[in-house]
Amino acid sequence: MNTLTRRKFLKVPVHLAVGSAGIVLLKNSQSVWSYQANQKLNVALVGVSGRGAWFVQAIPQIGENVAALCDANERRAAPAFNQFPNVPKFRDFRQMFDKIGNSLDAVVVAVPDHNHAVISNTAICLGKHVYCEKPLTHDVWEARVLRINAAKYKVATQMGNQGTATHAFRRGVELIQTKALGNIEKVFVWKDSGGSGEQPLPKGEQPVPSYLDWDVWLGPAAMRAFHEDWLHWHKWRDFATGNLGNWASHSANIAFMGLDIAKLWDPQVNPNQRIRVTAKVQDRAVNAFPSWETVVWKIPPRGDWPALEIEWFNGAGAPGKRDQVESLMGKKLDWGDAGRRKWDDHAGCLICGDKQRLHATGHNSSFTLLPSGRTSDEEGPPQILPRSGSHEREWAAACKGGPRPMSHFGYSGPLTEFLMLGNVATLFPETELEFDPIETRIINHAEADAALRRVYRRGWELSS
Numbered sequence: 001m002n003t004l005t006r007r008k009f010l011k012v013p014v015h016l017a018v019g020s021a022g023i024v025l026l027k028n029s030q031s032v033w034s035y036q037a038n039q040k041l042n043v044a045l046v047g048v049s050g051r052g053a054w055f056v057q058a059i060p061q062i063g064e065n066v067a068a069l070c071d072a073n074e075r076r077a078a079p080a081f082n083q084f085p086n087v088p089k090f091r092d093f094r095q096m097f098d099k100i101g102n103s104l105d106a107v108v109v110a111v112p113d114h115n116h117a118v119i120s121n122t123a124i125c126l127g128k129h130v131y132c133e134k135p136l137t138h139d140v141w142e143a144r145v146l147r148i149n150a151a152k153y154k155v156a157t158q159m160g161n162q163g164t165a166t167h168a169f170r171r172g173v174e175l176i177q178t179k180a181l182g183n184i185e186k187v188f189v190w191k192d193s194g195g196s197g198e199q200p201l202p203k204g205e206q207p208v209p210s211y212l213d214w215d216v217w218l219g220p221a222a223m224r225a226f227h228e229d230w231l232h233w234h235k236w237r238d239f240a241t242g243n244l245g246n247w248a249s250h251s252a253n254i255a256f257m258g259l260d261i262a263k264l265w266d267p268q269v270n271p272n273q274r275i276r277v278t279a280k281v282q283d284r285a286v287n288a289f290p291s292w293e294t295v296v297w298k299i300p301p302r303g304d305w306p307a308l309e310i311e312w313f314n315g316a317g318a319p320g321k322r323d324q325v326e327s328l329m330g331k332k333l334d335w336g337d338a339g340r341r342k343w344d345d346h347a348g349c350l351i352c353g354d355k356q357r358l359h360a361t362g363h364n365s366s367f368t369l370l371p372s373g374r375t376s377d378e379e380g381p382p383q384i385l386p387r388s389g390s391h392e393r394e395w396a397a398a399c400k401g402g403p404r405p406m407s408h409f410g411y412s413g414p415l416t417e418f419l420m421l422g423n424v425a426t427l428f429p430e431t432e433l434e435f436d437p438i439e440t441r442i443i444n445h446a447e448a449d450a451a452l453r454r455v456y457r458r459g460w461e462l463s464s
Contacts, residue, residue, distance in 0.1 A: 176258030181353025194315020195289025
């Protein structure tokens, strides 16, 4: 393989003609290689600590080969590195692709949110299949780029909202889509714990630890002096996506799929439609995330579906929201102070139909029909969706030419755009923003429109 420079890696052409979230371009999901069903994929793991540690175990368990390990923080990566003494190891994913890219079939990305897009997009443009943990990207625009390039390069993709693979999730989607719940005009999605509220930025400069590649860890984010507090990345907007990324990627999934909201990204199905979104916050947080927030998306009609509101509330302090949902459910939410007191309902979704309601748990991996209290409906409409049972196995099968996974980037891209639009709205509270999903722009507020896309550090640009 010819030597690949950083600029060649990261400057990516995007062909805007492939704009539909629903288009299926492939008879199979293969890009370059041809596999027999019993052949193993050579999978590179980028990010092998934290959430990434899951894939250190999962990829061998599903019968695939761990062919490379990459992590900018060698101290955190040490357990995984020690587990595979003979596997090539890297700090910098670009060096990994440069040195052994020809031997890799697929890549799993499980790093802090701000680096999801740049690593995934690099892999896609090299023809590698990609599994990326949720949220798919840090920003709205990045999700569009990954969606378009995944279609262009004809690779198999999957976002890591694992509840999608469960029987309950797929049965719930079937109940929604066959209108077993009736018409649906209101959905609630929640997480009990809010953000930290605005935080002062770390001050001073500390020596960069020898085990950390600070440049690679920062990736596309603005350069800054090292301070260990930046590594607590979940609280900072520069690196994280708050609970809209961390939890709504799971909890809003069943409603987004069941109610065909992704059709708004398809110009052939729903041209000239707009999504209107408004946020309220306890405290406007620019560097971090609000202590509590509510976000309401007003969604236009889609085919047979009427207009819809999805309301997100994050943080126990969101005024009146817990009471409102509990009234509709006819029971107290278990936030450690009710029911089993096991935090069973710390996150969740309530889909309100005019026939019945569906309450899904945080990962959408189980549900209850209300008011009946049934936890399944096997006597309802016939099975429509395939059953896989494993998010990772479904992706691996697609890499070998099998059916496209259900959380492929053509679907999870619009889901991520939708959720990250909520994060933009919390920067401009009490302001209704009008979003064009086809053009990926906010048409009534220039400053909010600019916030759809981060400012990339030189050399780390994600070209459009």
